[in-house]
Amino acid sequence: MDIEERIIDYINNELSTEERQEVRRLIESDDMAKSLYEEYNDLMSGIQEEPLITPDQEWAASFSESLKNRKVEQRIEENEPKETKVVHLQSRSFITKIAVAAAILIIGILGYSNINQSNQIDEVGEEVYAMRQLLESNLNNSSVSSRIKAVRYSEDVDTQDEDFIRILEKTMREDESAHVRLAATEALKKWADVPFVQESLLMALQNEEDAHVKILLIETLSSIKDANVGPHLDNLINDVESPQYIKDEAHKGIFRLDKNAKIL
Amino acid sequence: MITDEELMLQAKSGDMSSISDLFVRYHKELYTFYYRQSKNDALSKDLVQNLFERIIKNRSKYDTKYPFKSWLFKLAWNEQNDFYRKRKLTLPGDERMAHILPQTESKREDASADSKQRLNVAMGQLNQEQQQLIQMTQFQGLKYAEVADIMGCSLSAIKVRVHRTMKSLRTAYINTPNHGY
Structure with missing residues (x-):
């Protein structure tokens, strides 16, 4: 174990009494060890001093009550x-x-x-x-x-x-x-071939703002056989406001649609 | 004051109000645990809620001989990992996730702020496991042995990971520009 690692363990209080004394002596006698100790000590103290983040208390009270x-x-x-x-x-x-x-x-x-x-x-x-x-x-x-x-x-x-x-x-x-x-x-995936569900999924694709949901919508829609899906994915790709990762998912979706079409 | 372990004992015998007491005690620590990694309020709240569902479900498995806090963070860690695994996402370091989460802490202008902000920027450059290790060893003050138990690996493996994490953090901190950037 190098001196840097022993200093980390020293600050984390993970050494035996003898090992602690040994590292302490080293810090006092060696400039490089002292400098490393000060750097790590500052880093770790800085982390530990970060206050807890308080979520909104209305949520906390409501969930506590429900429990x-x-x-x-x-x-x-x-x-x-x-x-x-x-x-x-x-x-x-x-x-x-x-x-x-x-x-x-x-x-x-x-x-x-x-x-x-x-x-x-x-x-x-x-x-x-x-x-x-x-x-x-x-x-x-x-x-x-x-x-x-x-x-x-x-x-x-x-x-x-x-x-x-x-x-x-x-x-x-x-x-x-x-x-x-x-x-x-x-x-809804298992009902994705129901016309009104398809229509709703397509509508959600246009309006949804959360990236996780949007990605899942793309995946779901590109797994079904529907002629309307392709143009919607094209719209996402061509939309200048679409983030790149959404465009990437839309590209993958079109690839899946093409693949499904070939299989069928 | 009644201990965490005693509250869990009550929960095991069917008194769910003791779970509510544990929520009151720990929700800030848990929310902070999730929020510091995700920077996402809604996600952090959902993870805390899901975690308490998990506690209710698994309460009979808790052995009151062992510290509640270690068990709690083991479940918290599992909850978080399951969430990201199911969605095939990791944070940060996964480009898609980095896009999805607000990036306030990685903006260049933040780098010219004080050392605390510099530290936050450096922390933001660690991968998910490294951030979890920092959370557990530094914020929660858990011992290496407890973290090894939570992550299901050996003590020596955790030591190696903690060392690597702290070295990465130091490097990231040094490389984060200071005032006058």
Whole structure:
């Protein structure tokens, strides 16, 4: 180990007593070692003196409150599997099955006697209806994590129900958090061949300002067979205001479209 | 005052309000941990929130014999790495990420400011792992052994990385222009 490394360990208090004494003697007797010590000490002190950054306290208070309330939610989640055994669902994930079953139970408790609601359930299927209710109520949650979680539930749902897909589509366009929009875009991938979803993805591509979401939109759109996608990607490439990395992604997207066209 | 470990014990027995207490205690440190690397407010908040979801999910796995803070930063580190891995991004050093994040700290005019700003500019030139190492060893004051546990590697490997990181930081600092640039 060279002297520079021993000085770093010395300042980080990672040496034994004997080693510390040895380095201390060296610093006192050797000008180069002393100069190195002073430089590293200044650097590390400078880093350690940096104050903590305080995020906005409204957010902190709101999330802290939601964690306190989690007590109830958590208990519900932990207890529900036992109560949902008799419900047969077609979606794939066990967690989703539990969530949907819970929603069905809640709907049942809150107002299954309501004739209109009952008719609606008959029309779309109680599973999809319950899932829609669950998704909608969770997407109204103020916590970003809860909204992402709600979107992720939907990834396990196999439905062509337009209302259900439209909830996700609206989230992809309108949610204030880029991370929720990103999750919704990801979830919409499997419905990307549905005309109104395609149209919405193209619209989002024009309006989206977050780079992560925009890149995912390019990837999603370039994986589907649609004649309208190419011109939209061309627009991005030709737009002088598009950052270079977006243009690069659009180029890759066009390459993928060409490749898909050749395969097809 | 009730310790972190005792709060986790309560959380393990189902009292979620103790997780809220831990959030109150640590949210600034965690937000700072993420923000100093990403310079992105929304992303840092999301990562903190996701981290607490992860704590709730993994609370039964926590062994109260070990310091909570090490375990917390292990999860924080995993959360951050998973986030970037899923999106195939690293920061900084990845050109795409460098474009995506606000670059206030790497602007040339910042380099002519005082030594603190010079230090920030130098820090901004380190790669993601190096920034994480600085965060853990300098800001959080974690020992090499704790960092080795968090990053899942040997103590000697961490020593080598810390040395390399500090040498890179010194070089970057020296090469960052001072007043009169």
